[in-house]
Amino acid sequence: MRHNSLLQRAGRLHSLQPLILLAIILVMILAQSILVPGSLTLDQLLIISRQASALGIIALGQAVVILVGGIDLSVGTTVMMVNIFCITGMQASNSRVPAGLLLCLGIGLMIGAANAVGVLFLNIAPFVMTLCTTTICQGICYVYTQGAPTGSAAPFIRAVGTGRLLGVPYSTVIWLGLAALLWAVLRFTTLGRKLYAVGGNPKAARLSGISNRKLIAGAYIFSALMATAAGLILTGYHNIASLTLEGDYAMNSLAAALIGGNAIEGGRGGVWGVVLGSFFMMLLMAMLTMLGISQVGKLITQGCIILAVVAVQQLLKRD
Amino acid sequence: MKKMTALLLACSMVLCVISGCSSSPKQSSSAGSPSSSPAPGGSSEPGASKTYKVGFSNVWVGNTYGVQSVNELEAFLKNCDQVSEYYIYNADNDVNKQISDIEDLIAKGVDMLILQPISAESVAAVVEEAYDAGIVVVDCTSPLADATDKYSVSVVAKDYDFGYIGAKWLCEQLNGEGNIICLDGMAGLSSAVLRMEGAQAAFSEYPGIKVLASEYANWDYATAKPVVENLMAAYDNIDGIWSSGGDMTRAAVEVWADSGRDWIPMMGEDCNGFLKLWCEYKDEGLSCIATSLPTWLFAYGAELGLEILNGTYTGEKDIIVEIPTITNEEVEDFVRTDLSDSFWCGTRMTEEDIVALYGNGKDGSQGLSGTGAANDH
Numbered sequence: 057m058r059h060n061s062l063l064q065r066a067g068r069l070h071s072l073q074p075l076i077l078l079a080i081i082l083v084m085i086l087a088q089s090i091l092v093p094g095s096l097t098l099d100q101l102l103i104i105s106r107q108a109s110a111l112g113i114i115a116l117g118q119a120v121v122i123l124v125g126g127i128d129l130s131v132g133t134t135v136m137m138v139n140i141f142c143i144t145g146m147q148a149s150n151s152r153v154p155a156g157l158l159l160c161l162g163i164g165l166m167i168g169a170a171n172a173v174g175v176l177f178l179n180i181a182p183f184v185m186t187l188c189t190t191t192i193c194q195g196i197c198y199v200y201t202q203g204a205p206t207g208s209a210a211p212f213i214r215a216v217g218t219g220r221l222l223g224v225p226y227s228t229v230i231w232l233g234l235a236a237l238l239w240a241v242l243r244f245t246t247l248g249r250k251l252y253a254v255g256g257n258p259k260a261a262r263l264s265g266i267s268n269r270k271l272i273a274g275a276y277i278f279s280a281l282m283a284t285a286a287g288l289i290l291t292g293y294h295n296i297a298s299l300t301l302e303g304d305y306a307m308n309s310l311a312a313a314l315i316g317g318n319a320i321e322g323g324r325g326g327v328w329g330v331v332l333g334s335f336f337m338m339l340l341m342a343m344l345t346m347l348g349i350s351q352v353g354k355l356i357t358q359g360c361i362i363l364a365v366v367a368v369q370q371l372l373k374r375d
Numbered sequence: 376m377k378k379m380t381a382l383l384l385a386c387s388m389v390l391c392v393i394s395g396c397s398s399s400p401k402q403s404s405s406a407g408s409p410s411s412s413p414a415p416g417g418s419s420e421p422g423a424s425k426t427y428k429v430g431f432s433n434v435w436v437g438n439t440y441g442v443q444s445v446n447e448l449e450a451f452l453k454n455c456d457q458v459s460e461y462y463i464y465n466a467d468n469d470v471n472k473q474i475s476d477i478e479d480l481i482a483k484g485v486d487m488l489i490l491q492p493i494s495a496e497s498v499a500a501v502v503e504e505a506y507d508a509g510i511v512v513v514d515c516t517s518p519l520a521d522a523t524d525k526y527s528v529s530v531v532a533k534d535y536d537f538g539y540i541g542a543k544w545l546c547e548q549l550n551g552e553g554n555i556i557c558l559d560g561m562a563g564l565s566s567a568v569l570r571m572e573g574a575q576a577a578f579s580e581y582p583g584i585k586v587l588a589s590e591y592a593n594w595d596y597a598t599a600k601p602v603v604e605n606l607m608a609a610y611d612n613i614d615g616i617w618s619s620g621g622d623m624t625r626a627a628v629e630v631w632a633d634s635g636r637d638w639i640p641m642m643g644e645d646c647n648g649f650l651k652l653w654c655e656y657k658d659e660g661l662s663c664i665a666t667s668l669p670t671w672l673f674a675y676g677a678e679l680g681l682e683i684l685n686g687t688y689t690g691e692k693d694i695i696v697e698i699p700t701i702t703n704e705e706v707e708d709f710v711r712t713d714l715s716d717s718f719w720c721g722t723r724m725t726e727e728d729i730v731a732l733y734g735n736g737k738d739g740s741q742g743l744s745g746t747g748a749a750n751d752h
Contacts, residue, residue: 092609094611095608095609097608100608103608107604201740202436202738202740202741202747202748202749205738206439206716206717206736206738207715207716207736207738208716218633290597293600294596294597294600295629296596296622296716298595298596298597300598301597303598341601342604342605342608345588345590345602345605345606345609346605346606346608346609347609348587348588348589348609351562351591352562
C-alpha cells in the first residue's frame with residue numbers, strides 16, 4: 057500500500073510535464089497553420105508521426121535505460137547495423153525475411169548484452185561503454201560494406217515501413233503499440249515498479265531483494281531491441297542500405313526522453329512524455345523546414361526552442 | 376671551430392651530391408620523352424614498345440561515387456598495354472597520409488603521378504618534388520594552379536556548370552514560369568556552394584522562376600526523404616525540383632510517387648538507382664535530366680598522362696571537362712536494370728569490367744583486383 061502511494065506521489069510530480077509538452081505541441085501546430093496556411097492537414101501530421109516513429113521507438117528504449125540510471129549512446133549505430141545486415145541478409149526476397157529478422161534480432165541482442173556486460177561486470181561508466189560499442193559497430197559497418205553499402209529491402213519490410221492501416225502508417229501503429237505495452241508494464245506490473253526502484257535508489261532496491269543487475273541488463277537489451285525494431289522500420293521506409301542512417305538518434309532520443317519529463321539521474325519518468333517528446337522533435341524540424349529558415353538559423357532556432365521548452369517545464373514544475 | 380666548419384662543409388657536399396643525383400633523372404626522362412615525340416601519327420607504335428609505372432593518390436573512397444571513380448581508373452590502367460605496373464593509394468581525407476603516399480610513389484619510381492589533392496597548398500611541395508624528378512604529374516578534380524604550376528596537366532569538371540545546366544534545363548521545361556524547390560548538398564562544402572551558385576545564375580536569367588525553398592539534405596537519400604515530405608506539406612504549388620545531385624532526387628521521386636500529385640520536372644545525377652525510378656515513372660509523365668560529374672575523370676587524366684609520356688599530347692595544360700547529361704530520350708540507353716543501384720551510368724568502362732564490378736548484385740567496392748577499392752593496392 058505504502059509503496060503504491062509513494063509511486064503515485066512520484067507520478068503526480070511528473071505527470072504535469074507531458075501535459076505541458078502536449079500544450080506546447082498544440083500551440084506549435086496552431087502556429088504552423090497560421091504561418092504556413094493550408095499546410096496543416098491530418099495527412100501531414102500522420103507523415104510527421106511516421107517520421108517520428110523510428111525516433112519514438114528508440115526513445116522508448118532509451119527511456120527505460122535512463123529509468124534505471126544508465127544511458128545508451130549505441131542506439132544510432134544499432135539502427136545502422138540492423139539496416140545494413142537486414143538488407144544483405146534478406147537479399148530483397150520475402151522468403152529470406154525470417155532468417156534476416158533472426159539475424160537482426162541477434163545483432164540487437166549482442167549489442168545490448170555487450171553494453172550490459174561492460175556496465176555491470178566490468179564496471180565501465182554507461183556513457184563510455186555504449187560509446188565504445190558505438191564506435192566498434194561503426195567500424196564493423198564500414199569494413200563490412202567497404203564504405204559503399206548497397207541493396208534494397210525485402211517487400212515485406214518495405215510494406216512495414218511504408219504501408220498504412222486505415223490511413224495510419226504501420227510504423228506509427230507499431231510505435232504507439234509498443235508505447236502502450238511499455239506503459240502497461242511500467243504502470244501495472246511488479247517488473248515496472250522494480251525498474252523505478254532500481255533507478256530511484258539502487259541500494260534500497262538491492263536491500264529489498266531486487267536483483268538490480270538483472271533489471272539493468274534487461275534495460276540495455278530492451279533498448280538495443282527497440283533500436284533494432286526502429287532499424288527495421290527505417291529500412292522499410294528508406295528502402296536502401298546507408299551509412300548515414302544512424303543520424304543523430306543517440307542524442308535526439310536522449311533529448312526526446314528528457315523533454316518528455318524523464319529524469320536523467322533515473323528513477324522518474326513515464327512513457328507518454330517520451331512519445332510526445334519524439335513527436336515534438338520531428339514536428340519542430342518539419343516546421344523549420346516549412347518556414348524556409350536557413351540552415352544556420354535552423355540550428356540556432358532548434359536549440360533555442362528546445363531550451364525554452366525545457367525551461368518552461370522546469371518553471372511550471374516548481375509551482 | 377675548425378671541426379664545425381669541416382662538418383658543415385662535409386654536410387653541404389653531401390647535400391650537393393644528393394641534389395645532383397635527384398636532378399639527373401629529370402634530365403634523362405625529359406630527354407626521353409622528346410625521343411618518342413617525332414612520330415605523333417603512329418602513337419601506338421613507339422608507345423607499345425614502352426611501358427610505364429603509374430601511381431594514383433586518391434582522397435577518399437567513402438561513397439559509391441568515389442568507389443566507381445577508382446574502379447574506372449583501375450579498369451583503364453589494367454586494360455592499357457603501356458602500363459606495366461600501377462599503385463593506387465587512398466589518403467582517407469588525411470593530408471599527412473596523402474603527402475607520404477605521394478612520397479612513397481616517387482620512391483617506387485613511377486613515371487606518372489595522378490592525384491586528387493585534398494588541399495592544393497599542403498601537397499604543393501611534394502608535387503613539385505615529383506615534377507622536378509621528371510614524373511608526369513596529372514592533377515584531377517580540384518585545381519592545383521593556385522599553389523603551384525609544376526604539374527603536367529590538370530583535368531577538372533566544374534561544379535558550377537553542374538548546377539547551371541540542370542537549372543537551365545528546369546527553367547526551359549517550365550517555359551520560364553514556375554516555383555522551384557532546391558535540394559542542396561552539405562552546408563559549407565565548396566562543391567555544394569558552387570553547384571548552387573550555378574543554379575542561381577540560371578534562375579536569375581528567368582524572372583518568372585521563383586525559388587520557394589532551398590534545403591540542405593547532404594546528398595543523402597535518407598536525409599532528403601523527410602525534407603521533401605515536409606516541403607510538399609508546406610507548398611502545394613511546386614513546379615520543379617532542382618537537386619545538387621547525389622542520391623537526393625531518388626528520394627524526391629519516391630515521395631512524389633507516394634503523394635499522387637501530378638509529375639513535375641526534376642533534376643538529378645546519373646546514379647543507377649535514380650535512373651531506374653525515372654524510367655519507371657517516365658511514361659506517367661516524369662521528366663528529368665541527369666547531369667554528372669564524370670566518374671571517369673581519373674581515367675581520363677591517366678589517358679592524357681600517357682599521351683604526355685608518349686609525347687603525343689597537344690592539348691592544353693588546364694582542361695575543363697564539359698558536364699555530361701542524360702535526357703529523357705537517352706535515359707533508356709544509360710539505365711542498367713541488371714546492375715546494382717550504386718552504379719553510376721555515365722561510365723567509360725568496358726562491358727566486361729562493368730559486369731565484373733557491378734553484376735550479380737555486387738556494388739563495385741570489391742574492386743577489379745579483388746583487394747577492395749578502398750584499400751591501398
